[in-house]
Amino acid sequence: MSETADRVKKIVVEHLGVEAEKVTEDASFIDDLGADSLDIVELVMAFEEEFGVEIPDDAAEKISTVKDAITYIDEHKG
Amino acid sequence: MFDLTGMTALVTGASGGIGSAIAKGLAAQGARLAVSGSNVAKLEAFLGELGGEGHVAVPCDLSDAAAVDALVPQAVEALGGRIDILVNNAGVTRDNLAMRMKDDEWDQVIRVNLEAAFRLIRAAAKPMMKQRFGRVVSITSVVGQTGNPGQANYAASKAGLVGMSKALAQELASRNITVNCVAPGFIRSAMTDVLPDAQKQALTARIPAGDLGTGEDIAAAVVYLASKEAGYVTGQTIHVNGGMAMV
Numbered sequence: 001m002s003e004t005a006d007r008v009k010k011i012v013v014e015h016l017g018v019e020a021e022k023v024t025e026d027a028s029f030i031d032d033l034g035a036d037s038l039d040i041v042e043l044v045m046a047f048e049e050e051f052g053v054e055i056p057d058d059a060a061e062k063i064s065t066v067k068d069a070i071t072y073i074d075e076h077k078g
Numbered sequence: 079m080f081d082l083t084g085m086t087a088l089v090t091g092a093s094g095g096i097g098s099a100i101a102k103g104l105a106a107q108g109a110r111l112a113v114s115g116s117n118v119a120k121l122e123a124f125l126g127e128l129g130g131e132g133h134v135a136v137p138c139d140l141s142d143a144a145a146v147d148a149l150v151p152q153a154v155e156a157l158g159g160r161i162d163i164l165v166n167n168a169g170v171t172r173d174n175l176a177m178r179m180k181d182d183e184w185d186q187v188i189r190v191n192l193e194a195a196f197r198l199i200r201a202a203a204k205p206m207m208k209q210r211f212g213r214v215v216s217i218t219s220v221v222g223q224t225g226n227p228g229q230a231n232y233a234a235s236k237a238g239l240v241g242m243s244k245a246l247a248q249e250l251a252s253r254n255i256t257v258n259c260v261a262p263g264f265i266r267s268a269m270t271d272v273l274p275d276a277q278k279q280a281l282t283a284r285i286p287a288g289d290l291g292t293g294e295d296i297a298a299a300v301v302y303l304a305s306k307e308a309g310y311v312t313g314q315t316i317h318v319n320g321g322m323a324m325v
Binding site: 036038042045 | 252
């Protein structure tokens with residue numbers, strides 16, 4: 001597992017208060033992990049802070065699974 | 079009840095008439111304060127007057143967007159990493175009949191009274207969401223509800239705060255963050271002291287309570303809304319006006 005994936009999963013576990021086993025790469029934030037729209041905003045802000053990337057609104061809308069987040073961050077982090 | 083011990087608060091316009099009463103009221107209930115204002119000397123003097131331990135001054139010009147965006151992070155750092163209460167109290171007037179009102183008079187009032195409040199709430203929402211606790215109280219005005227000739231800009235800014243607070247109350251309620259307003263009527267302050275006596279008498283005649291209010295009357299409502307006990311109250315406006323407008 002990549003280092004980005006580890007850090008992303010750690011943030012998701014912390015913010016959503018879910019068990020680490022549930023945070024698979026295919027897990028959908030809303031459908032599988034019980035996130036609401038405000039949770040998504042919080043997660044996006046946490047990713048931005050952790051990785052020093054900017055995730056614009058149109059990109060954030062497309063991030064629905066853990067894997068989407070990891071892929072976006074890997075493609076855009078400096 | 080209404081104990082604020084262990085809580086921290088940022089109060090804008092804290093060296094003014096109503097603002098200083100609000101700051102004193104919150105401090106008296108045990109909150110630690112970051113007091114803000116544009117006049118550094120006045121602010122430092124007020125900090126001395128406030129006494130107590132752990133309060134800080136964070137000067138800011140609320141017409142400067144970049145300075146406003148930096149204010150909440152500054153306050154959070156100065157208060158040791160928490161912001162439980164945000165009181166948007168600072169406000170300006172640039173009264174003029176609409177037909178004579180300059181663009182600048184409109185812009186200045188909207189920028190300080192409404193836009194700065196939005197910027198501060200937006201910045202404070204982040205730590206408040208993490209804390210799963212927050213209390214936002216914006217000071218509006220009876221004229222936001224009733225209107226007042228010569229104050230199209232001011233009335234718009236205050237009514238704007240009410241609508242904005244209702245939207246934000248809905249966005250943030252699930253995180254135990256409440257967003258409310260306190261709407262003063264005519265309160266003894268620098269803003270009302272300058273009115274001619276005849277006008278003051280005419281005003282008083284319209285107030286069932288028979289007198290102008292005080293900063294302490296406003297502070298009591300703010301303390302309530304800032305308290306843990308008011309957790310189920312959000313998106314509301316408490317009118318403190320001696321009965322001059324009942325809404």
